[in-house]
Amino acid sequence: MNTHIPEDYTPRADLLAGRTILVTGAGDGIGRAVSSAFAAHGATVILLGRTTPKLEAVYDEIVSAGGPQPAIYPMDLEGATPDDHRQLAENIASQLGRLDGLLHNAGLLGSLAPIAHYDPVEWLRVVQVNLNAPFLLTQSCLPLLERAPEASIVFTSSGVGRRGRAYWGAYGASKFGVEGLMQILADELEENSAVRVNSLNPGRVRTAMRAAAYPAENPASLLTPAEIVTPYLYLMGPDSVGVHGRALDAQ
Numbered sequence: 363m364n365t366h367i368p369e370d371y372t373p374r375a376d377l378l379a380g381r382t383i384l385v386t387g388a389g390d391g392i393g394r395a396v397s398s399a400f401a402a403h404g405a406t407v408i409l410l411g412r413t414t415p416k417l418e419a420v421y422d423e424i425v426s427a428g429g430p431q432p433a434i435y436p437m438d439l440e441g442a443t444p445d446d447h448r449q450l451a452e453n454i455a456s457q458l459g460r461l462d463g464l465l466h467n468a469g470l471l472g473s474l475a476p477i478a479h480y481d482p483v484e485w486l487r488v489v490q491v492n493l494n495a496p497f498l499l500t501q502s503c504l505p506l507l508e509r510a511p512e513a514s515i516v517f518t519s520s521g522v523g524r525r526g527r528a529y530w531g532a533y534g535a536s537k538f539g540v541e542g543l544m545q546i547l548a549d550e551l552e553e554n555s556a557v558r559v560n561s562l563n564p565g566r567v568r569t570a571m572r573a574a575a576y577p578a579e580n581p582a583s584l585l586t587p588a589e590i591v592t593p594y595l596y597l598m599g600p601d602s603v604g605v606h607g608r609a610l611d612a613q
């Protein structure tokens with residue numbers, strides 16, 4: 363069953379104080395707004411993405427707003443090897459000493475095309491970024507997350523990852539895979555771990571990806587990334603302890 367966060371939830375100012383959170387795709391769209399919101403609520407944010415100037419812009423935004431100094435981690439999730447993911451976890455352990463949260467936000471839309479004509483090479487690229495990278499990153503970061511008192515992993519889903527829709531191809535299939543990965547991991551961690559794992563569907567949000575998928579849509583009809591950060595704060599902070607294995611909706 364899909365669920366929402368508590369209706370009148372208001373995150374307190376220091377909700378994430380002392381926590382270190384890794385956000386993928388932190389340079390643009392939802393990842394950018396959520397990274398800034400995490401920092402505004404006290405978190406040290408590791409900004410991971412493939413375009414360094416975009417990450418630097420988010421870094422500057424956080425620092426000039428008076429947030430804890432973030433870290434920038436340029437990494438292309440399409441080409442990253444298992445060794446790159448292991449190295450990332452080692453760097454976090456040696457330089458920051460802890461990891462309390464992992465937000466799998468980076469995503470690649472790919473083409474909207476019928477399965478009969480979907481470009482196989484593009485299929486592999488999209489699945490690599492949207493599903494294989496979250497698996498590799500989760501696996502490498504899990505030992506660090508296990509050491510945190512109440513760590514949270516959030517996978518980013520989509521409406522088309524919960525109900526199949528024509529032409530959504532590799533994107534839709536990869537989001538179904540993300541839901542499956544979340545459920546399998548949640549079941550594995552149910553009994554013997556304090557790490558909680560959930561998926562979140564942001565809903566329709568005014569970003570470059572949304573505009574690419576729906577070019578005729580009026581962007582003014584959509585919520586901005588900054589308007590949907592509250593469910594992300596809820597899932598990363600202590601108020602969601604006990605929420606585990608759920609497929610949540612941000613809107």
Ligand SMILES: NC(=O)c1ccc[n+]([C@@H]2O[C@H](COP(=O)([O-])OP(=O)(O)OC[C@H]3O[C@@H](n4cnc5c(N)ncnc54)[C@H](OP(=O)(O)O)[C@@H]3O)[C@@H](O)[C@H]2O)c1
Nearest residue numbers: 387390391392412413438439440467468469566567569571
């Ligand atoms: N917007 C919506 O309406 C909507 C609806 C449902 C689900 N979602 C999901 O929400 C998440 C964020 O989407 P968004 O709308 O904010 O999209 P966006 O504006 O296109 O941002 C996606 C981010 O992912 C990064 N990224 C893409 N490929 C990458 C790679 N190979 N390595 C590292 N980073 C990579 C991008 O980096 P660059 O900036 O360098 O390109 C960008 O920062 C995605 O998982 C998406 O599927 C969005």
